[in-house]
Amino acid sequence: MTRIDRLILHPPDVSSPKGRKEEAALMDAATLSTNLAHFTGSESIYRHWMSKSAFMTEGCMYLAENGNCLWLFDIIVSHQSNPRVRREPFQAWKLVVNEDRSAVVSVTDGNRKKPILEQLVPFTDFMLKEITIWMEGSPGQMVMMLKTER
Numbered sequence: 001m002t003r004i005d006r007l008i009l010h011p012p013d014v015s016s017p018k019g020r021k022e023e024a025a026l027m028d029a030a031t032l033s034t035n036l037a038h039f040t041g042s043e044s045i046y047r048h049w050m051s052k053s054a055f056m057t058e059g060c061m062y063l064a065e066n067g068n069c070l071w072l073f074d075i076i077v078s079h080q081s082n083p084r085v086r087r088e089p090f091q092a093w094k095l096v097v098n099e100d101r102s103a104v105v106s107v108t109d110g111n112r113k114k115p116i117l118e119q120l121v122p123f124t125d126f127m128l129k130e131i132t133i134w135m136e137g138s139p140g141q142m143v144m145m146l147k148t149e150r
Helices: 003-009 020-036 058-066 070-081
Strands: 045-047 054-057 090-097 103-108 117-121 130-138 141-146
Touching: 020 058, 045 058, 054 058, 054 070, 058 070, 058 141, 070 090, 070 103, 070 117, 070 130, 070 141
Parallel strands: 054 141
Antiparallel strands: 045 054, 090 103, 090 130, 103 117, 130 141
16 A cells, blocks of 8 residues: 555544644554564665665665665764774664654664764654664674564
């Protein structure tokens, strides 16, 4: 079912204090979250366009395309040139969207709570309040995946 079909089949309540666009985004966020939970493992991986050594699982590709957040994966790959990030064979990347639609992307080694680095995103229209992407491997082949795909 396409996004347009969902809007036609389930129109937002225009009497609510939220507008049509906000209602549609909330509905899409719920659908996206539900669909992401179904990715468990991956039969295919896709090379990220910025790097010959960074790959994405099927779940990450789905998130990038349907969550309109290819930029998130660009951020993750762009920071692989940082020696503090690159030396970690396992990286837990977390995007948290604030109420003002700004966001913070941070990375840890998965064990410590203190981030290795953080990047401020001044504005995002990302649908979910937060998402975690895991990246693991060796410097020559790092794979980004959803938590459910590991």
